Amino acid sequence: MLTIARNAARGLRNRIRDARTVRQVEAIRARGDGTSTPFPNLVTLEPTRRCNLHCVMCYTSEVERYTRMDELSVEEIDRVFSELPVKRVNLVGGEVFIRKDIFQIMDNLVRRGIVIENVTTNGTLLDEEKAARLAEYIKRKQLSGLTFSIDGEEEMHNAIRKSPKAFELTMRGIAQVLEALKARGVEPRKHVKITSVVTPDNVAVFSKVVGVAARAGVPTVQYNHLICATEAEIQATEMMLGLPRAEVDTWIVPDLEGKIRSEDVLKEMAVAEAEGAKHGIRVHFRPAKDPAGVKAHYANQGPFGGTCWSPFDNCRITFSGKVNYCLLLRSEMGDVRTQSVAEIWNGEKFRRLRKELLAAPYPICRRCCKLSPG
Ligand SMILES: C[S@@+](CC[C@H](N)C(=O)[O-])C[C@H]1O[C@@H](n2cnc3c(N)ncnc32)[C@H](O)[C@@H]1O
Ligand code: SF4
Ligand code: SF4
Secondary structure, eight states, X not given: OHHHHHHHHHHHHHHHHHHHHHHXXXXXXXXXXXXXXXXXXXXXXXSOOOOXXXXXXXXXXXXXXXXXXXXXXXXXXXXXXXXXXXXXXXXXXXXXXXXXXXXHHHHHHHHTTOEEEEEEEOOTTOOHHHHHHHHHHHHTTSEEEEEEEOOSSHHHHHHHHTOTTHHHHHHHHHHHHHHHHHHTTXXXXXXXXXXXXXXTTTTTTTTHHHHXXXXXXXXXXXXXXXXXXXXXXXXXXXXXXXOOGGGBOSOBOSOSTTTOOHHHHHHHHHHHHHHHHHHTOEEEEESOOOHHHHHHHTSSSSOOOOEEOHHHHEEEEOTTSEEESSSSBOOEEEETTTSOHHXXXXXXXXXXXXXXXXXXXXXGGGGOTTEEOO
């Protein structure tokens, strides 16, 4: 009963937040000059783009080209947030736990009263001490969510993650976090989830992740449809926005239809939902997709629609201090090493691209998780 009430309250909070974002976007649209709110509502911080794995589908595909040398220091990150009245931060990578000073970064954020909404991790670098620190943040409501990536049963997961030990280590990390939460009397339901990507490798079996979650004791599975783009979509976006090649960063597929059939995806989605119902596990798909949406997502070409609120709400600060326009358009909007976020956020570059996005999504947006249906 209590859980139902909590879920309802959370749903209401999310709807209020969505409604506020829609109102903001409408106001921005009405102004017509691409300016947003004075500060972003949410900052996505990539403390690093380095990673200990090299997964086949990763859109941060060339993780090996990033080095520690370019990364913002703990002090530089803290200075950025000292000037920025933001209350919500997401941490993504790369693999954030590859940074030895990640807990200093997190400590500084929470000391400023910032809530870390979510940390997405492959979980392989956790140990009991780190799990305890994460559980402590969660207990103190300084960290809301921990998301572990699992793409299949052990053999499949390890093949996708290109590591014979990945599954074992991730499951160990999950168990350590759940144990640490239990020791603190914290119910994991609201805080821990597994995320999984639909890929050409696991398309016929991705529903099995629900069974993995059941075994691990994780109550939610969030599936992401594959983020990728065809060469033609990348070129069309570059031409439309006048961007150089390196600024569109995603996983490139020459022939998606030849690799993933939407019928197979829909079949597995139904099995995953049934498995979820059987095990009492919540199963979500992002972006939520009806059969027509799934067909459009996995087609090589054809019409698509939707809205992206991300660059109106969310500022992405990369490991080296560059502020990017969004998840896939790595165009540099500014640099926090030399400018304030406020200056960058409503600067000329951001405004120009926002104006373009208000007209219609870019071709590159087609399979991005940030594109909401409708
Ligand atoms: C880039 S990773 C960074 C966090 C961490 N290294 C991890 O694997 O969880 C963030 C999430 O994106 C997912 N991901 C990677 N490539 C993707 C793609 N092409 N489409 C959709 N999601 C993808 C990963 O599985 C992971 O859940
Ligand atoms: S998905 Fe995560 S673990 Fe895999 S290569 Fe990308 S950043 Fe690394
Ligand atoms: S939907 Fe488009 S604009 Fe929005 S984050 Fe994705 S690529 Fe960027």
